[in-house]
Amino acid sequence: MSLQSILCNINTFNKVMIPFYQPRSFIPVKGKGCYLWDQQGKKYIDFSGGIAVLPFGHAHPKLNKILHIQSKKLWHISNIFTNEPALMLAKKLVDHSFADCVFFSNSGAEANEAALKIALYYASHYYDNTKNNIVSFNNSFHGRTIFTVSVGGQSKYSSVFNSNIYNKNIKHISFNNIQHIEKMINIKTCAVIIELIQGEGGVISADKSFIKKLRELCNIYDVLLIFDEVQTGIGRTGTLFAYEQYEVIPDILTTAKSLGGGFPISAVLTTNKISKILYPGLHGSTYGGNPLACSIAIVILDMINNRKLLNLIKKKFLFFSKKINKINKLYNFCEEIRGKGLLLGILLKKNCYFSITEIMYYAEKEGLILLSAGSNVIRLAPPLNISYKDINFGLYLFEKSLQKLFFKKLLQNIYLYTLIMLLY
């Protein structure tokens, strides 16, 4: 073990880090494809994909290569200049989406913040300051800045910050409820922001009819419709953007995560109709669109924008579902399999024999890394190029961990039962 590994452990984390996170007890030090190794050399198959960030897993040779090439040319110049990789990337995003133009920043929250600022500005430019309501959905997640937690529909992330002061113009309404949007969207609304699949909220897909109705209402009241594709964008659901499967075009789309494959970058995509009123200085970011991040994103986009790969992503959803249903016949834990492409949610049964924490802990002991979404959904977001062999292996470990957990619980119950019998 290296000196660094001896010095860095969870106790170090507890001493020197602000406790905003409670990381797993092991520390990964190396990755390759969908595998990770920890300080002790234990190997894990990673179904979390850096929380839906790694479309080609860890340390993909093509991405390593471009990182090295660009690192020798130009790292950062700020936005007092433009740069070739940023222009190339913007052109590619425009060529393969509804959008005419792009703004780059560094994270999903920043992209959403920019999108909301654009919508507020658009409304005040064409109307007046009373067209300032933002409609968002219960359980939604749009980031962790003070504005994006306030817009997000999970009060656990915002209420402790006395966020009510930001909230007065934000309306949180029920997801997939057409009657509710008909009541809540009106001439005072300037933006509707929605995830086509609520990721953090439990991997819940929006209904096509609901999204179509949203578009209709936004057209009637000249409201900007923002699709937050931070998690669903860049191939995750089996199309380059999830909106393609809804046949509805947004006014603004935000994306991040898979775009940089682990290198921080996000993008806001919009149309000329909106951008023509925006001007230099209205918004900005020091690092946004830096050449390193953009060079990587160009290669990722080229690799993902491939019909064969995108179709395979859809097929792998069915493959995962079939296998999970088979395991469910043995352990009866799953109520529903949710999601699209390689963003999957396994909703646990209400009276499931196992808790989500137990499942994740036992899976980790077997060498499988899972994610959760909310309190009762296991979320899977493996690399988009994961092989059938690796899916089989990961799900074999999943089954093995449920088996061990099942026997542990059985033994506990037998022990308890015997104890009660002895006492009486």
Ligand SMILES: Cc1ncc(COP(=O)(O)O)c(C=O)c1O
């Ligand atoms: C839909 C969605 N929007 C926004 C964000 C925030 O992105 P970031 O953590 O990069 O700021 C996330 C992160 O999980 C997300 O899933």
